[in-house]
Amino acid sequence: MAPEERPFVVVECVLCEESFQTLSLSYSKAANGSGNSPIVDGRVILTDLSDNGHKYEFTHYEKGVWTCTCSAIQGHAYRLEVLIPGQTPVLAETSMPSNFSIDYNFYSMYSNQQLPEKYNLHPYAVGIIYTVASEFPIWVWGVNYNPDSGIREMAEEMCTDYSRVDSFNLSGALYESLANNPMLYFLDQDLTGRVSHMCYLRLNAFSGAPEDFLISGSLYGDHMFRDTPSETEGFLIFETVSDEYDLYLKDALTYLNKTTEYLDIYRRDNLYSNIVGGIGVFGAKIRRLLPWYNPSVNNPMNPYE
Amino acid sequence: MVFVGLSWSLTCFSQVMDKDTLNASVITDVHRGTSLSRTVLDGETIRFTLSPIGEGDVVKQIQALPGVTAGADAFSAFYVRGGSMGGNLMSLDGVPLYGKTHLLGLTSVFPTSLIEKTVFEKGGFNGRYGNYTSSHLNILTKNPAKEPTSAELTVNPFICGADVSLHTSHHTGLLLSGRFSPVSIGYKTIRPIIKDNVGLTDFSAGVWDLFAKITSQIGEHNQLMASVFWSSDQYSLAMQDETRQRLGWNNLMVLLMYRFRVSPHWHSSLSLSYHAFDNHQSLQDTYREQAVALDMVSGVGEVSFRYDNAVSLGRWIVINTGLDTKYAFFHYGPPADRGNNHDAFLVSPYLDMNSKIGSVLEIGSSIRENVYRNIIDKQTKAQLDASISLRGYILPSFYLEGTVDKLSQFYHNLEGLPIGWPMDIYVPSGNGMKPETALQFSISANSMIMNHSFLVGGFYKKIDNLAHLVEAGGLWSSAALSWKDNVDMGEGLSKGVELMYSFLGPSIQVSLNYTLSETTRMNFERVNNGLPFHARYDRTHVFHGSVNWKGLSATFSIQSGHWENGAPSTYNLHLPDGQIWTGEFYSSINNYRMPTYVRLDLGYRFQWGKGRMKHSLNLGVTNLFNRFNPSFLFYNTRSEKWNELATMRILPTFNYVLRFSVAGLNN
Numbered sequence: 022m023a024p025e026e027r028p029f030v031v032v033e034c035v036l037c038e039e040s041f042q043t044l045s046l047s048y049s050k051a052a053n054g055s056g057n058s059p060i061v062d063g064r065v066i067l068t069d070l071s072d073n074g075h076k077y078e079f080t081h082y083e084k085g086v087w088t089c090t091c092s093a094i095q096g097h098a099y100r101l102e103v104l105i106p107g108q109t110p111v112l113a114e115t116s117m118p119s120n121f122s123i124d125y126n127f128y129s130m131y132s133n134q135q136l137p138e139k140y141n142l143h144p145y146a147v148g149i150i151y152t153v154a155s156e157f158p159i160w161v162w163g164v165n166y167n168p169d170s171g172i173r174e175m176a177e178e179m180c181t182d183y184s185r186v187d188s189f190n191l192s193g194a195l196y197e198s199l200a201n202n203p204m205l206y207f208l209d210q211d212l213t214g215r216v217s218h219m220c221y222l223r224l225n226a227f228s229g230a231p232e233d234f235l236i237s238g239s240l241y242g243d244h245m246f247r248d249t250p251s252e253t254e255g256f257l258i259f260e261t262v263s264d265e266y267d268l269y270l271k272d273a274l275t276y277l278n279k280t281t282e283y284l285d286i287y288r289r290d291n292l293y294s295n296i297v298g299g300i301g302v303f304g305a306k307i308r309r310l311l312p313w314y315n316p317s318v319n320n321p322m323n324p325y326e
Numbered sequence: 327m328v329f330v331g332l333s334w335s336l337t338c339f340s341q342v343m344d345k346d347t348l349n350a351s352v353i354t355d356v357h358r359g360t361s362l363s364r365t366v367l368d369g370e371t372i373r374f375t376l377s378p379i380g381e382g383d384v385v386k387q388i389q390a391l392p393g394v395t396a397g398a399d400a401f402s403a404f405y406v407r408g409g410s411m412g413g414n415l416m417s418l419d420g421v422p423l424y425g426k427t428h429l430l431g432l433t434s435v436f437p438t439s440l441i442e443k444t445v446f447e448k449g450g451f452n453g454r455y456g457n458y459t460s461s462h463l464n465i466l467t468k469n470p471a472k473e474p475t476s477a478e479l480t481v482n483p484f485i486c487g488a489d490v491s492l493h494t495s496h497h498t499g500l501l502l503s504g505r506f507s508p509v510s511i512g513y514k515t516i517r518p519i520i521k522d523n524v525g526l527t528d529f530s531a532g533v534w535d536l537f538a539k540i541t542s543q544i545g546e547h548n549q550l551m552a553s554v555f556w557s558s559d560q561y562s563l564a565m566q567d568e569t570r571q572r573l574g575w576n577n578l579m580v581l582l583m584y585r586f587r588v589s590p591h592w593h594s595s596l597s598l599s600y601h602a603f604d605n606h607q608s609l610q611d612t613y614r615e616q617a618v619a620l621d622m623v624s625g626v627g628e629v630s631f632r633y634d635n636a637v638s639l640g641r642w643i644v645i646n647t648g649l650d651t652k653y654a655f656f657h658y659g660p661p662a663d664r665g666n667n668h669d670a671f672l673v674s675p676y677l678d679m680n681s682k683i684g685s686v687l688e689i690g691s692s693i694r695e696n697v698y699r700n701i702i703d704k705q706t707k708a709q710l711d712a713s714i715s716l717r718g719y720i721l722p723s724f725y726l727e728g729t730v731d732k733l734s735q736f737y738h739n740l741e742g743l744p745i746g747w748p749m750d751i752y753v754p755s756g757n758g759m760k761p762e763t764a765l766q767f768s769i770s771a772n773s774m775i776m777n778h779s780f781l782v783g784g785f786y787k788k789i790d791n792l793a794h795l796v797e798a799g800g801l802w803s804s805a806a807l808s809w810k811d812n813v814d815m816g817e818g819l820s821k822g823v824e825l826m827y828s829f830l831g832p833s834i835q836v837s838l839n840y841t842l843s844e845t846t847r848m849n850f851e852r853v854n855n856g857l858p859f860h861a862r863y864d865r866t867h868v869f870h871g872s873v874n875w876k877g878l879s880a881t882f883s884i885q886s887g888h889w890e891n892g893a894p895s896t897y898n899l900h901l902p903d904g905q906i907w908t909g910e911f912y913s914s915i916n917n918y919r920m921p922t923y924v925r926l927d928l929g930y931r932f933q934w935g936k937g938r939m940k941h942s943l944n945l946g947v948t949n950l951f952n953r954f955n956p957s958f959l960f961y962n963t964r965s966e967k968w969n970e971l972a973t974m975r976i977l978p979t980f981n982y983v984l985r986f987s988v989a990g991l992n993n
Contacts, residue, residue: 026895026913045898045900050895050896051895052895057896220903270901270902273899273907277907291910
């Protein structure tokens with residue numbers, strides 16, 4: 022049941038503020054088995070449309086991975102051109118997010134800070150409260166360091182009380198705080214009974230006043246770094262993403278989460294793509310790493326220990 | 327006996343017939359007259375045509391016409407000039423019939439033994455009937471007041487039936503008919519001795535229909551007619567893997583009609599009818615160790631009142647006028663969901679004028695103003711339908727014909743439902759669903775030389791507001807906010823060339839039909855990213871040929887395969903956490919063309935008996951090559967693979983008819 026189709030050019034590139042950019046370029050595997058190979062020849066040109074059309078060129082690194090030494094600038098618009106011999110040009114555009122703020126505060130009976138109003142029922146509570154404001158969607162997930170495997174692993178459940186969290190990936194499981202110190206009130210107890218999300222939290226964009234919220238989930242192990250996490254610490258990742266990358270991520274995760282449902286056998290929807298002449302995504306992101314707090318493993322008196 | 331209809335005569339009373347006096351053998355096709363847009367078939371011709379169930383079927387004949395593509399092999403779906411299946415109106419004595427098939431679609435629902443004639447139109451429409459965008463198949467039943475008192479018994483492996491025509495007085499006649507399908511009994515009988523290759527553990531089918539009609543002549547020119555048609559199809563299927571499917575549908579139609587003469591040149595009729603159609607489908611399965619239970623019902627009921635007039639103005643002009651009113655109610659969705667009920671009202675006055683200018687030009691024109699209201703949505707629409715047809719005779723045996731039609735349809739038949747067998751789910755236009763409209767042009771050249779008839783023509787058709795079911799889930803789940811969320815609206819475009827040749831000799835009849843066409847769907851916002859894609863039954867080439875010679879008949883068909891959703895391209899998908907998944911990419915929906923369809927059927931018809939008793943036996947073999955013509959793909963939840971399913975391999979058939987006539991047979 023293989024249509025006579027040629028392989029398609031697959032482009033994946035998500036610009037970031039780092040000093041170099043990477044891009045994955047390959048042929049899809051056509052239903053008749055052809056394709057399925059990295060693309061190593063051609064030209065890949067990145068144009069900063071907000072900087073008088075300044076051009077950067079990617080060079081092939083290895084196995085279809087291309088790199089370019091440049092940093093994406095917040096608020097700038099970019100165009101990507103992929104020119105492959107014998108193929109029609111592949112084009113895409115995106116813009117770097119801007120105008121966002123992400124912050125956090127650790128509260129304890131010793132921190133001498135006043136809790137935000139919506140949590141002030143517990144003046145001596147312990148935990149982290151996050152604050153965010155962004156005109157672009159934000160994706161949040163957590164990673165734990167697994168000392169047995171020696172690698173970081175993604176937390177499977179995430180939960181928040183953020184009012185604009187997207188419910189597209191609810192897991193059905195209810196969050197249950199692991200707090201067990203009768204002398205203290207841990208802020209994550211406010212999440213008890215809320216439905217968890219599968220792996221990711223997607224926070225909708227808004228341009229109003231920053232909102233305070235909690236995050237917890239299946240997080241464990243060492244964490245609570247001050248500046249940069251050590252090799253054996255877990256953390257939360259906040260990514261503010263361009264609209265194109267946001268659509269792509271949401272579509273991809275919806276697809277992945279639904280593939281076990283019977284009626285989805287009959288789905289014929291393609292994942293979102295903003296690649297003209299190919300498939301994949303050209304997007305942009307700004308990443309921040311933040312600590313999290315778990316009363317079951319943290320020392321409430323001094324969580325940084 | 328073969329009748330040929332002349333297309334310009336459109337009144338309800340003045341159908342002009344030419345009678346062919348050839349002795350029919352096993353008729354596989356018919357000399358259809360001289361129009362690509364209109365075909366008239368008489369009941370006998372239909373009945374003794376080869377078909378998979380043994381007895382002839384009007385839809386099988388329609389499927390062989392130029393401009394028509396068939397659905398899955400052996401089934402009754404047909405698509406006319408790129409339209410949707412729901413764009414075809416089938417009516418019984420003028421009353422729309424929404425449940426069109428018996429035996430999972432193997433044959434049409436109405437007994438052919440009761441058919442006087444059928445009129446099939448695909449262009450140059452009159453305004454009397456409306457609410458369709460593709461074609462109109464009008465089945466006209468026999469008038470028992472004009473039939474001799476007789477009884478008939480029909481037996482074939484799929485349907486057995488009996489009908490009685492009683493001429494109770496000089497002016498009154500009664501027609502009664504009943505049929506049932508013995509397939510369930512047959513299955514249970516042969517099951518112990520047949521090898522089961524598909525894991526079937528239980529199968530039952532309850533299929534029957536009843537028809538009664540009484541006509542009474544009142545005075546010399548007036549007639550009262552009442553009829554009832556009731557049919558039911560119920561199926562249950564269980565497999566070894568504990569999968570169980572149930573589905574079924576029912577029709578109930580009641581018609582009361584009074585025809586009367588106002589003056590020698592003015593005939594009128596009043597009719598009141600009710601038709602209800604409902605269907606249901608349920609599936610119990612296991613997929614990846616999870617129980618799957620799906621259940622859905624749908625139905626449409628319609629009360630109609632109409633008033634029709636036919637007025638002859640001299641010898642060359644006929645005017646038809648009338649008013650067609652309908653009140654319809656719909657329901658659909660999971661059985662527990664009572665929120666998906668809609669009522670609609672449709673009022674349609676119409677005017678037809680058919681004129682003949684000498685012997686060189688015939689003009690047919692019609693307008694029909696439709697005023698539609700969806701009562702639940704509180705939405706009112708006015709839509710004008712119009713048609714014009716011109717026929718110019720260059721020579722007495724050669725003419726050119728052109729038609730233009732603008733049509734609208736206020737009920738949508740949801741297609742695209744992929745679970746199990748397709749269902750006919752009728753939903754009304756309303757908020758978010760505009761009426762389907764079509765604009766069609768056709769032109770043809772027609773000639774007849776001796777007994778040879780040649781027709782060549784072309785058509786162009788544009789359809790707007792086609793409904794497409796994007797996701798099946800919404801219909802099966804009462805949790806869905808609205809079933810409309812799963813329906814997308816788009817456009818259709820079709821163009822093609824139609825060829826027809828026929829030869830009608832004293833002992834041999836030949837018919838060759840060919841269609842070259844392209845049908846696309848486009849601008850569905852949520853389907854295929856709005857890009858064009860193949861209509862499922864966009865068959866580029868369709869050829870049908872048939873030969874009848876002294877009782878022996880053969881039909882041959884070769885067609886481009888239809889389109890299914892083939893396997894996708896795959897590619898690596900990187901998630902933010904570094905995981906790599908395999909994504910799927912469909913360059914289009916309906917991206918895979920199924921294998922070319924080829925089928926040869928052979929048959930022979932025996933007739934014997936004298937006087938009041940006559941016997942007729944059709945023997946035939948369907949799909950003589952035993953070719954695997956896949957009808958569709960189905961998903962095996964155990965192997966998690968798509969499989970091609972062919973429904974009709976080589977199949978011997980027979981159909982036996984015993985006819986007893988009190989007054990002696992008249993044919």
